[in-house]
Amino acid sequence: MADFKDLRIVVIGAGMGGLGAALAFAKKGFKHIDVYETASNLGFVGAGIQMPPNVLRVLDRLDCWKEIEAEATDVKGSSIRQGSTNVELASVSMPDVREKYGFPHLTGHRASLAGGLYNGCKKESAITFHFSTSVVRVESYSPKPVLTFQPRDGEPFQVEADIVLASDGIKSVTRTQMLADLGTVSSEEDTGQAAYRIMLKRSEMEHDPEMLALLDSDTVVRWIGPQRHIIAYPISNKQIFNISTTQPDTNFAATTNATYTTRASKKAMLNVFADFCPLVQRILDLVPEGEVCEWKLRIHKPLPTWVHGSVALLGDACHPTLPHLSQGAAMAIEDGAVLAECVSRVPTDRLNDPEWIAKALKVYELLRKPYTSRLVDMASESGRGLHLGEGKAKEERDRQFRESGKTGSVPDRWASPDVQKMIYSFDTVQNARDKFDEVFASLGAEKA
Ligand SMILES: Cc1cc2nc3c(=O)[nH]c(=O)nc-3n(C[C@H](O)[C@H](O)[C@H](O)COP(=O)(O)OP(=O)(O)OC[C@H]3O[C@@H](n4cnc5c(N)ncnc54)[C@H](O)[C@@H]3O)c2cc1C
Numbered sequence: 001m002a003d004f005k006d007l008r009i010v011v012i013g014a015g016m017g018g019l020g021a022a023l024a025f026a027k028k029g030f031k032h033i034d035v036y037e038t039a040s041n042l043g044f045v046g047a048g049i050q051m052p053p054n055v056l057r058v059l060d061r062l063d064c065w066k067e068i069e070a071e072a073t074d075v076k077g078s079s080i081r082q083g084s085t086n087v088e089l090a091s092v093s094m095p096d097v098r099e100k101y102g103f104p105h106l107t108g109h110r111a112s113l114a115g116g117l118y119n120g121c122k123k124e125s126a127i128t129f130h131f132s133t134s135v136v137r138v139e140s141y142s143p144k145p146v147l148t149f150q151p152r153d154g155e156p157f158q159v160e161a162d163i164v165l166a167s168d169g170i171k172s173v174t175r176t177q178m179l180a181d182l183g184t185v186s187s188e189e190d191t192g193q194a195a196y197r198i199m200l201k202r203s204e205m206e207h208d209p210e211m212l213a214l215l216d217s218d219t220v221v222r223w224i225g226p227q228r229h230i231i232a233y234p235i236s237n238k239q240i241f242n243i244s245t246t247q248p249d250t251n252f253a254a255t256t257n258a259t260y261t262t263r264a265s266k267k268a269m270l271n272v273f274a275d276f277c278p279l280v281q282r283i284l285d286l287v288p289e290g291e292v293c294e295w296k297l298r299i300h301k302p303l304p305t306w307v308h309g310s311v312a313l314l315g316d317a318c319h320p321t322l323p324h325l326s327q328g329a330a331m332a333i334e335d336g337a338v339l340a341e342c343v344s345r346v347p348t349d350r351l352n353d354p355e356w357i358a359k360a361l362k363v364y365e366l367l368r369k370p371y372t373s374r375l376v377d378m379a380s381e382s383g384r385g386l387h388l389g390e391g392k393a394k395e396e397r398d399r400q401f402r403e404s405g406k407t408g409s410v411p412d413r414w415a416s417p418d419v420q421k422m423i424y425s426f427d428t429v430q431n432a433r434d435k436f437d438e439v440f441a442s443l444g445a446e447k448a
Contacts, residue, residue, distance in 0.1 A: 004030070004344055004351055010147065010161040011035040012135045012174060014042060016329040017167035017315025019117035021336025023062045026124035028340045033127045034159070036149060038134040042114050047197040048235040048242025049110045050075075050220070053424040055330035056103035058337045061429065064120035072108035073234050074098075076218040078415040080401065083225035086277040089401040092415045101424040107220065107233040109240065113329070135168065138177050141309030143354040163357060164311040165339060167332065170298055172317035178308045186300055191322060193297040193383070194249035196269055200241045204286050210279055215241050222412060223280055226389035228272060230280060243283065244323065246383065247272045251294055264294035297322055299380070302373050306365040310357045312339060319372040324386065325379035325414050327423065331372050334428045339364050341432040345440075363439045367432055375423070382413035 009025050011018045014037035022035050051059075051072065059065035077093045098104045121127045132152035139146040145164045150156045166174035179186045205211040214221060220233040232243045251262055266289050273280055299320045306313045315332030342364045343357070350356040388394040397411045410416035 003348060004346055006031060007162040007343070007351065007357075008160075009033045010145070010159060010164045012147075012164065012166045013037060013168040013315075013317075014039075014118075014129065014131075015167060015169055015315065015332070016114065016117070017169075017317070017332030017336060018165070019114060019121060020058070020062070020333035021165045021167055021314060021339060022127050023064065023117060023120045023124065024058075024337040024340035025343075026121070026126045027062055028344045030340075030344075031126045033124075034130060034161075035121075035127060036130045036133045036135060038132070040132045040152070042111075042118055046199055047110050047244065048107055048199070048233060048240070049113055049329060050233070050326035051106040051108060051113060052326065052330055052420075053097060053101035053103035053105060054426060054428070055333050056106065057101075057427060058333055058429065059116070060103065061337065062117075062120055064116045067119065068108060068112050068116040069104075069106060071112055071237050072106035073218055073238065075105045075107055075220055075233070078220045078222065078412075080222045080224065080410070080412050080415060083223035083229065083273070083276040083280065086223070086279055089224070089398060090404045090410055090412070090415070092404070092410055092417065094420075097420075097424070100421075105424075107235050107242070109235050109242075112236070117333075135166075135173060138164075138174060138181075138311060141178070141181075141311050142358065143310075145310050162310060162351075163343060163361070165336070166311060166313045166317050167315045167336070168317055170300075170316040170320045172313065174311065175303070175313055175317050178311065178313070179303065179305075182305065182308060184304050186303055189299050189301050191297045191299055191380075192249055193246050193322065194251065195247070195295045195297055195323070196243075196245040196264065196292060197295060198243040198245075198284075198287050198292075199235075200243070200283070200286050202239045202241075205241060205283075208282060211241070211283060220415075222386070222415070223276060224386045224412075225273075225276060227387045229386050230273070230276070232283075241283075245269075245273070246297065246322075246324070246387075249296060251296075261293055261295050263290075264292040266290075266292050268292075269294075299376065302369075302376075306369060307358065307361045310354055310361065312361040312364060314339065319369075319376055321372075321376040322379040322383050324383045325375055325419075325423075327375050327379065331375065335364070335368055335372075337429050338368055338432045341429055342367075342436060345436050359440060359443045362443055363436055364432075366439050367435060368428070371426070371428070378413050378419070382411075385411045385413075 137148040228247045306318045314335035342360045404410040
């Protein structure tokens with residue numbers, strides 16, 4: 001093979017991780033990138049998403065964040081409030097995120113983030129999308145991975161690649177099969193949590209001055225209570241107020257199959273937050289009957305490996321997380337950028353050697369797994385702190401909220417300046433550039 005750019009890259013799934021990976025490989029100069037997606041188009045959940053500086057740094061290198069920024073909200077602070085009273089437990093001002101970390105913290109519409117990535121991909125002639133086409137089986141992992149696909153209308157077919165990037169999300173069939181083929185399993189960890197995702201239009205809220213103030217603020221608000229919380233922020237040029245809840249999972253707990261979403265009743269939703277303050281009640285009451293959707297929040301125990309031969313998992317396929325740190329999509333997009341960095345470091349005369357490809361993928365895993373595991377754990381831990389019921393632990397947490405202005409540490413880890421510094425200042429691509437040779441050598445190969 002003349003050049004790493006001639007490698008045939010197959011991406012499974014056109015979610016945030018898959019789109020980001022395809023674009024990252026194209027920007028590195030790879031010429032043959034095929035993305036296979038089950039859905040017939042980018043049918044993204046109608047919901048908002050937080051885009052922290054660490055992911056904007058990656059999107060900037062992929063040259064696609066300016067259009068995303070145009071309709072996003074530049075977050076200037078967060079307000080953590082007691083759900084029952086609306087009394088503020090802590091307020092964290094974030095006026096200088098852009099100055100500190102080079103990029104702002106944005107909130108936006110998922111369709112805007114996905115659309116920005118997709119538009120970036122469409123400008124790259126190297127990327128071909130195959131919608132309505134699912135991977136159903138991995139036939140081999142090396143020396144060349146072979147996959148069987150099932151198009152929605154048509155006969156199954158096989159594709160041989162040089163590298164497969166499996167970004168097929170939390171229900172990843174690639175993960176399940178890869179681990180089974182390695183003689184292990186991927187066990188789910190029961191979070192006991194579910195979420196309602198809601199979007200309200202400005203026209204529905206503007207009659208209420210308190211609601212309008214929330215919509216016009218540049219603030220992320222979190223109302224917390226025992227076992228539950230609500231996070232809310234403006235998106236889409238403040239034309240939409242995005243609300244995401246977390247509550248005990250009662251609907252999905254009994255199901256044995258991996259159900260992820262279900263239509264829910266408005267009455268049940270109002271009941272869950274019945275003891276929250278009148279402002280929250282008025283907001284939730286605006287949700288149209290029949291438009292309440294509930295999601296099971298699922299995570300997995302850390303996987304024994306993310307890589308088998310020339311097949312690598314990324315995003316929710318290998319490190320699904322609770323949303324309490326707002327880093328799931330960010331981590332998925334970062335993964336793709338690190339993968340592109342690692343694979344492009346394989347020397348030209350080694351490109352036909354699957355062992356070198358596998359080792360480059362392994363470097364990605366070694367660089368990303370400890371870091372993403374830490375963030376996944378932190379998101380779970382933060383949720384436990386937010387959801388404390390009455391008692392000594394809650395009293396201590398509330399004291400820490402009160403003292404947070406002095407200590408720089410907030411029990412809501414998302415809003416905590418020390419955690420933000422750790423996550424927002426970490427340039428994962430630069431880290432891969434700096435560490436690749438050392439980690440590659442540690443795998444028992446010559447220096448790449
Ligand atoms: C309530 C909630 C709030 C969140 N808030 C945030 C936030 O503010 N910030 C943030 O960064 N993250 C957030 N996240 C997390 C984030 O949404 C996910 O981590 C992220 O979308 C994962 O991206 P992914 O590409 O790995 O997977 P997905 O987005 O799930 O994409 C997987 C894709 O693969 C396709 N696919 C699946 N199987 C196959 C197959 N066999 N063949 C072909 N295609 C297949 C699917 O159709 C899908 O398009 C939140 C999550 C939740 C639940």
